Amino acid sequence: MEKPSNQTSLAEILEITEATRSQNSNYIRDSIVESIYQHAEQITNIVVKQKELNKCPDRKLDDILTSPWLGYPLMLLLLGFIFWLTIIGANYPSQIIAKFLFTIESQLTGLFMRFHAPHWLYGLLILGIYRCLAWVISVMLPPMAIFFPCFTLLEDLGYLPRVAFNVDRLFKKVGAHGKQALTMSMGFGCNAAGITACRIIESPRERLIAILTNNFVPCNGRFPTLISLAIIFMGGAVFKTSSTAIATAVVVGLILLGISITLFTSWLLSKTILRGIPSSFTMELPSYRKPQIGKILIRSLLDRTLFVLGRAIVVAAPAGAMIWALANIHIGDTSIVTHIGQFLNPLGHAVGLDGFILLAFILGFPANEIVLPILIMCYLSSGTMLELKSLTAMRDLFVQHGWTWLTALNMMLFSLLHFPCGTALWTIRKETGSSKWTLLAFLMPTAIAFSVCFITTQIIRLLR
């Protein structure tokens, strides 16, 4: 180290401090912390009086919630119950919201007719933007409004750190943190929320791992796709009678696959790119507190509603406009959508999909819940996103376009593994503050999705 020739007072000071530090063989921090804590202890002894009381009710609760026998079953039961409540409970409000929003659509349509608005304006505003908005809101809002308050409740109670405590060992094996189980659970609700939640992981390496792999748990926007396809192509494929059971098994299997891929990529990342980034593990198990149920429910309901609405307006509306334009601007006598679909066809076929499916995923980048509607729009060569009246109709349409159960399987795999949606990527950018990690978060799942679909397709084709 080269020193300025005339010793300044600052340099002198720095030299003195360094000398003191080395005299203490670099354990000066210990000495400092010791002095502070001893002082804190002294004060505490003077000001705190403890009556002898029943020994911590918390410990009794922990005896149950983290017990070797009951810990896991209770945890799975609780999480399973929340998922079940979300999926079942969201159906009805979803339908009501959809009905309501589409009633408004027809009224708006009437209005546009009355004023003889130009066709393109009507198409862009109503069939494009409004319909996309309605879609995102009705699919997304009810499950979010059920899922997140449940989680907030568990959080306020203090149960969530216990989950992390229970499962940490599994995550340690792949170089990750037990709290990742929680950010993954949040990911089932919404990957963007899951990624934000990674802030609870203090250790930089484990936090990055959790952020980069959150996408492999399917969010509420992808669940409907997985469930529909499982029911129409997997369920009925074997025996009619046991179709629901089989469809359920397929969806559960996909989730387990997603979790395995999460663990695998976590392990890979911790062994490669993220090797050597500092990590430490200390996790507090706070005492249980009685949650303020009413306040939490209202708060988290409002928060989620605002989030979904905000996202619908910022992301889905422009996407709706663009998709409508692509589907309605023609080059020659086919729309741009069809052109691109045909262009992507060879690539799609290689991975057991087709060009339109790939296109639907690309156009569905802003929000996963519009992937299926876009696909239906493409197949019907209609100019707007559509939902079919029944699953049978959807099945017939897909079969007409050459689908087999393998296509459905690949589509499910691709949906599970592909790049994060726009909101999630934007959140990753915000949380990591780095374009490099954001790019990786895009490329890694994309590569995995293509490889998995490619390999699956090749193997099945060989077997046949």
Next chain:
Amino acid sequence: MEHELHLCDLPVGSIGKVTRLLAIGLPRRRMLDLGLIPGTKIECVRRSPLGDPTAFHIRGAIIALRYEESQQILIKPL
């Protein structure tokens, strides 16, 4: 009487006093922040269902430490 133990070997339910930290760098500083200095009382409260991590009672808080961390802490059982 004068024997030292790694914290990870402290049985559930027993209490020890910290004698020394072996960790260096960030993990050491985090341990210091928790108040793990020589003389600090520490009680092993419970192990996770899978055997790791382990929860300890340290200065009024319940803190979970992994085997790797608790192995870096030397204690004297009380």
Next chain:
Amino acid sequence: MKLTHRSSEKKVNGRNNNIDFSDPNIKIIALAGNPNTGKSTVFNSLTGLNQHTGNWAGKTVTHAKGSFYYRNQHYVLVDLPGTYSLLANSVEEQVARDFICFNQPHATIVVLDATCLERNLNLALQIMEITPHVIICINLLDEAQRKGYFIDLNSLNIQLGVPVVGTIAREGKGLEHLKDITYQVVNNLITPKPAKLIYSSDIERTLEKITPQLEKLLGERINARWVGLRLIDGDQSLLNAIYEHIDTFPELKKESEVLKHYGETKQSNILG
């Protein structure tokens, strides 16, 4: 900021924040404390805003800002990230430290968990070394009572030398008192005199040597003894932070080259 947090707060950090510090009519109050002690609950009750709260040690580098009025005085409250210490072990700790140190809030309210006083005092004592304008808020008194602790707030006040207020933030208890004490501290009706912490003899000897010189270099703005202590600890991140705020230290500016040099050479081992 917690697991189910929704990012609704404005980003404020040490360097470019949108608080108008020059406005003499606005008093800046920082809220510091360990994670999970009720900072956000206090923040919400005082400002009427809705920061996410939760029973969980969450982390963030952003902090929320909100304002309230008390006795015709405009206050801006800044909810700092929860940390166990300020010894710069993480970005959060650096953010909290820099805010208290360089943005110089008119008062810092340190929220402590009454059921875990010892570890919480660790942070409070560290903050009291940086700034004397500290108010101690002993929160979660209901929990403490449930667990059978009794805390002598008067005696704590005497021990620490700064005002102490007991609260149950969730029920809004004690918050009027907290506002009143804040008012008094901000308007110099009470002058907190934090008791000095004594370190080991060689540290004290070194401090004795360098503190007067540091006082000359740093001026009135920051506590020279504390900076000296951080230098003894080898805290490069503080040197970097001082370098970033070099304009506020005219005497030191002449030596900015030395400062820069030191900050760079040792930077890598701050978080290593």
